[in-house]
Amino acid sequence: MSRTLVLNATYEPLGVVPERRALILVLNSRATSLEDSDVVLHFTGGEIALPSVIKLNRFVRVPYRHAVPLSRRALFARDGGRCVYCTAPATSIDHVIPRSRGGGHTWENVVSACHRCNHLKADRPLKDLGWRMRSIPREPVGAAWRVLGTGRADAQWLPYLQPFGVIEASA
Ligand SMILES: [Zn+2]
Structure with a gap:
């Protein structure tokens, strides 16, 4: 896993960025790491875990509701x-x-x-x-789908995504 879940200051899921970009946001005090990944960077004089989930320190206004990409x-x-x-x-x-x-x-x-x-x-x-569907197909709603359409959701992300849309942890 080399991607980080980004949450708004309100914990609303915003999207996914590469882990190293997420680390830079944390080091620049623009975000706070909520969960560490198991990838640890070693450098002279120390080490630091790349974040798996970060929360922005300042609220970002999301201008409109994006359509959920159909994947x-x-x-x-x-x-x-x-x-x-x-x-x-x-x-x-x-x-x-x-x-x-x-x-x-x-x-x-x-x-x-x-x-x-x-x-x-x-x-x-x-x-x-003579077949029936279990439910009428619809476009999913909820901020969690901004993340879900982009690829696999890390298990560490699920507790942060679940309040913002129904998520199945299926493969
Ligand atoms: Zn079937």
Whole structure:
């Protein structure tokens, strides 16, 4: 893990930066380290752990709510890492209305699916199959998703992300 979770002064998750950039923010008194990573830098006369989570010392205004990037990782997290049709571990992305029938690649039309269901469904609409989804697909909301769409969340980050959106610690 070579990235650091950055929290606003209010603990709202803002994003992710490289660990060394996070360390510079701490050394310049612009941020405070809340959690150390297991990477320790040694230098003449001492050593210092690179931070895993930092909090900015001054509040930064976030101008608007960013749309959550639609990525495979974020989609699987939204759906709990499970196939929405049969709850087997998700391995693929399914377009509820198939792309061949005009379905979009949008949060409202993509779901996590297992290989088997995706293969069985092929390009048929759900009503032809008599299948149901466990929930209506929607764009996730909450500041935690600023971080989740960008890559893997470190286990140390989860307690800081959970208050700002539902997070599954799935792979
Ligand atoms: Zn399935």
